[in-house]
Amino acid sequence: MPISRDFFARHAVEVAPDLLGCVLEHETAVGLVAVKLTEVEAYAGQADPASHAYRGKTARNAVMFGPPGHAYVYFTYGMHFCVNLVCLPEGTASAVLLRAGRVIEGTALAAGRRASTRNRPAAGRSSAGIGSAAGVGSAAGQRDLARGPARLCQALGIDRSLDGADVCDPGSPLRIGGRSGPVPAVRSGPRVGVSRAAAIPWRFWIAGEPTVSPYRAYAARRRTAGSAPG
DNA sequence: CAGCTGATTTCCT
C-alpha cells in the first residue's frame, strides 16, 4: 500500500519518525529489492545549516524545492550516493535522509550489488577486489547490506538516474509503502557526521534494530598530502 | 575495537 503525498507535506522532523518501519522498493529489469527503513535523519532545508538547501537552490538540490514525495539523490565523497525523501509543499526545501534499513526482499540481488560496487565505471579499475562477497549470506552480512546511507543505495541500486523519482506513484520504479506491523519503538539523537548544527537530535531509529548504523561524530580531516607538481 | 587514510564529485570561498 503506497503512502499518500499528504504524508510528506509536513515538516521533515514530523515525517522522519513516521517513516521508520515503512518499506522502500526499487524494481529494475534484474529484479526487485525491498528495504524496511530502520534509521532516518531530518533536514530542515533553508532553516538548517546542515542541509544542502541551506545556501539556496542549486542544480544538485533542485528536487528538494519541488513537490513532496519525490526522491532527492545526491553523490558525495566522490564515490557514494545517498537518497532523501522530499517533504513540505513545492517551493520549500526539506527532506528526510534514509540512513539504514533491513532488506526484506531481493536479498541475493542486494548482496550481489554490494559485492560488485567497487568496480565502478568512472574508476575503471582492472583489479577485481570482489572478495568481500564472503559472508553476505550470514546474519552479519544481512545486517550490513543496507546499514548506512551509501550502503542502502548500493543495495537498492539507487543512483542519480532516480533523482526526482516519485515514490508515491505505484507505477514508479522507486516507491514507498506503509508499515505492515505495529508502530516501532523510536529513539532519537544527534545526526551522524554533520559539521554544522551537530547537537540537534534529528536522527531517528528503531530501538534494538541491529541494522542501525553506529553513531559517529563529525571529525575534521587534514587534507591529503602529496600531489606534488611534476 | 578504535583510529587513521584513500577515493573523487559537487559546491562554496
Place this chain on the structure above:
DNA sequence: GGAAATCAGCTGG
C-alpha cells in the same frame, strides 16, 4: 583550494 549527510582496508592493543 578545501570541505562534505561515507565506506572499506589497514594498523596497533
